[in-house]
Amino acid sequence: MLVSAKEMLEKAHAGQYGVAQFNINNLEWIKAILKACEEAKSPVILGVSEGAAKYMCGFKNVVDMVRNVHDQLKITVPVAIHLDHGSFEGAKACIEAGFTSVMFDGSHFSIEENIAKSKEIIEFAHSRGISVECEVGGIGGEEDGVTSLGEVANPDECKQIADLGVDFLAAGIGNIHGKYPENWAGLNFDVLAEIQRKVGNKPLVLHGGSGIPKEQVLKAISLGVSKINVNTELQLVFQDATRQYILADKDITGKGYDPRKLLAAGTDAITKKCIEMVKDFGSYGKAE
Numbered sequence: 001m002l003v004s005a006k007e008m009l010e011k012a013h014a015g016q017y018g019v020a021q022f023n024i025n026n027l028e029w030i031k032a033i034l035k036a037c038e039e040a041k042s043p044v045i046l047g048v049s050e051g052a053a054k055y056m057c058g059f060k061n062v063v064d065m066v067r068n069v070h071d072q073l074k075i076t077v078p079v080a081i082h083l084d085h086g087s088f089e090g091a092k093a094c095i096e097a098g099f100t101s102v103m104f105d106g107s108h109f110s111i112e113e114n115i116a117k118s119k120e121i122i123e124f125a126h127s128r129g130i131s132v133e134c135e136v137g138g139i140g141g142e143e144d145g146v147t148s149l150g151e152v153a154n155p156d157e158c159k160q161i162a163d164l165g166v167d168f169l170a171a172g173i174g175n176i177h178g179k180y181p182e183n184w185a186g187l188n189f190d191v192l193a194e195i196q197r198k199v200g201n202k203p204l205v206l207h208g209g210s211g212i213p214k215e216q217v218l219k220a221i222s223l224g225v226s227k228i229n230v231n232t233e234l235q236l237v238f239q240d241a242t243r244q245y246i247l248a249d250k251d252i253t254g255k256g257y258d259p260r261k262l263l264a265a266g267t268d269a270i271t272k273k274c275i276e277m278v279k280d281f282g283s284y285g286k287a288e
């Protein structure tokens with residue numbers, strides 16, 4: 001059964017470890033991540049951007065694929081299917097389509113509009129037992145073709161959104177989606193600590209989890225981050241393993257062109273990386 005992300009993140013917050021949100025792109029990603037987290041006995045959140053959902057032929061198909069793979073692989077660890085950076089309409093559509101968790105990202109609106117829209121999504125989702133993430137202060141970098149500069153969230157605005165009853169909150173603390181530039185200043189821990197102080201006992205979310213040095217991730221967890229979003233890192237290991245497969249001429253040897261072989265090295269690399277990351281985040285074994 002797929003579950004809301006609320007309980008797993010509250011447990012993580014109390015136990016001071018991080019649960020990964022790994023973003024999915026296709027069947028291989030779903031299989032690879034679920035296999036890894038079952039092996040690692042770790043809870044997991046499968047993140048789906050609106051762009052990725054469109055690529056996978058719609059929200060309903062994503063839910064059906066995840067449910068079927070989950071059942072077929074006899075997954076026993078808690079798994080949530082979560083909309084990543086959803087629009088107002090997208091969040092509503094995902095709630096209807098069977099997602100167990102949604103993010104409404106109103107960070108590009110004025111705080112008043114962000115509050116009004118977040119409130120409506122929270123009420124709609126909670127009436128169906130679905131967890132909600134909202135965002136204050138844009139996350140830098142590029143996602144689905146939209147580029148925003150890294151922002152540092154205003155802790156008072158975080159409190160205003162937290163007070164609406166959101167289940168977990170994403171706040172910009174200098175984090176960036178995609179590859180981090182050489183001259184990146186690092187996470188702003190003072191602001192993170194201040195946000196956690198203002199919002200009380202609420203799990204915080206760290207976006208842009210690919211390529212942040214481990215010590216910084218662990219420090220962020222110790223200051224209240226319970227959910228770490230990872231997308232680029234899995235894309236890079238898939239790309240690299242696939243590239244090695246082709247450079248070694250394996251695709252032109254025997255039936256190496258068969259997609260089940262061609263995509264296997266990349267898929268296995270995703271599984272391996274997920275296990276490594278859940279060990280780093282501390283959720284390994286937490287679903288035992």
Ligand code: 13P
Nearest residue numbers: 178207208210229231232
């Ligand atoms: P990365 O692609 O940098 O890992 O970011 C993922 C993310 O934050 C999804 O919301």
